Amino acid sequence: MSPEKAQQRIEELSAELRQHNYNYYVLAMPTIADIDFDHKLAELAGLEQQFPEYLSPDSPTQKVGGEVTKEFQNVRHRWPMLSLGNTYSPQELVEFDQRVRKSIGDNFEYVVELKFDGLSMSLTYKTGQLLRAVTRGDGVQGDDVTSNIRTIHNVPKKLKHAGYPDEFEIRGEVFMHRKAFERLNNERIENGEVPYANPRNFASGTVKLQDSTEVAKRPLDCFLYGLYTEKQLFKTHWESLQAVKSWGFHINDDSKLCKTIDEVLEFINHWDTERYNLSYDIDGIVIKVNSYAQQQELGFTAKSPRWAISYKYKAERVETELLEVTYQVGRTGAVTPVANLKPVLLAGTTVKRATLHNADEITERLKLHEHDTVYVEKGGEIIPKIISVNLDKRKPDAKAIKYLTHCPVCDTLLERKEGEAAWYCPNDEGCAPQITGKMQHFIGRKAMDIDGLGDETINTLYNRKFIRHISDIYDLHTHIADLKQMDRFGEQSINNMLDGIEKSKQMPFERVLFGLGIRYVGATVAKKLAMHFKNIDALMAASLEELTATDEIGERIAQSLTEYFSDTQHREQIEKLRAAGLQLVAEEKTIELASDKLSGKTFIISGTFEMSRDELKDIIEANGGKILSSISAKLNYLVAGDNMGPAKLEKANKLNIPIISDAELMAMIK
């Protein structure tokens, strides 16, 4: 390769890899497979070695790929958080072993550990208490995400046993178990949100959330695997692992001491198949020289230690033919493309379909053509994914696949909102899968929970034209004679169904609100809205500003609500539900603590608490206190929770305003 060509390719690869780093670390939405990323990185490293004059100090080969964000306070790491060299080939592991032997001789051991597929976290403890949790960031500085990490059950907030140093840092991996991932991702799909591709991305996206009460709802776990102390306490990594375990840290028990590289390879072989039996994803094995003295002798490169390496498993990948792309319309009207494949065996199961997520996946990322030969991969995920197209096998006259312009069911022109990935069918009152989907959502367990009425019955009743709208469910009792004529619909089942429907009229307002299926209004949001606005009329009358001023309601939800309520058909539905006797007013919570103990006092509530801010506000007002809208000299108390903005804190300090916790507030009214 000529130097000009090399320089050009180096620049090209660097730019591309930087973009992938951003997608992966910052957005938690990577667009290429790890193995392809690693191949490109290896290609770049090779070129830089051959043409060192073009090696830039900020090349992706020289720096950890992540970055810090503006949303969190940035903290400098006491010890840089580096990456790990990696390989997919056993031969290269043998070469790694030879390099180590050349440097430190033959008298050493390895510790082999599972490589958990999550995001790395540095925890600092002082006098046995968790002081700080920081992401790796760019390796030099990370984001302070302490209040989010505090929600993780397996991260000790306070250590029980003595023996630990006064201050130390411990590093580990934060991850999400596959089961939790599936459950939460399905909820996202139900709420019309973009699902995450795998548990790693979900964990990574969660740790970066601004709201730790939301983080608390998404179960994360954490394995610790590295102790850092000012004074060296142990001679080996293995000893330190045993010690931190006795201090109360969650360490993984599958780690092993190995004397030879053959033992290491055996461990790798064992976990190649055994990993599918774990409840979480691993993407490889980490091999570390055990002795700290020998680690020091080996030292570091700019980006990773020379005393460790990771062996990464190739995700199982097969080639097959794309038969056709079909489309599903969900209850929110989102149109989801699905790739129908020529059946092929992959990781023990026959694969016939793969997710395509959205239009960009077809026309931008994969640029799919009719009858393309595609590579399908199944990582930890359940639903396989098309990784790329084998261009060599594309027929020259193959036509590019175009995304639909019209709804596959009702033929309405599809719409896409700015900044959103999905196309929607806007015909929500006339498009069959949207109508039945909405009714199925309404009767679902988390909404009206109607006994005796299931998804299949909804379909049948819809096809028989008994129900077209949610409100029609409450008219079913007028059709008993007709219902009895239906196949497999006996008197008993009809009675059960009507009983269930009657009972649902007592479901609280928040459930009804969730049941309406307004886009982005999940169960939690519905609860917040019900608590804040108290009844449907106040909610329907609320302006965008009033909505966004509500605890945890952002622009996107507010917009969706105003749009929903501006539709006359939706308003008619609500009136019918009201006439049927459903609960459209929140139950008044009796606040037993009511008193005048706070009368004449003013408060501002900031940050997140165990109870919602609205609940706290109600308690303050019920006891005679007043809520102010901004910090001024008139303010008596700032009630501060987790994650309060630094600006507010600074202002309160400047004005010398007492900052109290929710517990202190409760003590004031006792």
Ligand SMILES: NC(=O)c1ccc[n+]([C@@H]2O[C@H](COP(=O)([O-])OP(=O)(O)OC[C@H]3O[C@@H](n4cnc5c(N)ncnc54)[C@H](O)[C@@H]3O)[C@@H](O)[C@H]2O)c1
């Ligand atoms: N697909 C993409 O777009 C994309 C983009 C950037 C990076 N990546 C992937 O990420 C890799 C680079 O990421 P990286 O720099 O975090 O390196 P890495 O993931 O290859 O290895 C380092 C990390 O491993 C983790 N780890 C898990 N178990 C561990 C254990 N037992 N001991 C020590 N560390 C352990 C730690 O978080 C550590 O930071 C690339 O090789 C690539 O596969 C993919």
Ligand SMILES: [Zn+2]
């Ligand atoms: Zn439609």
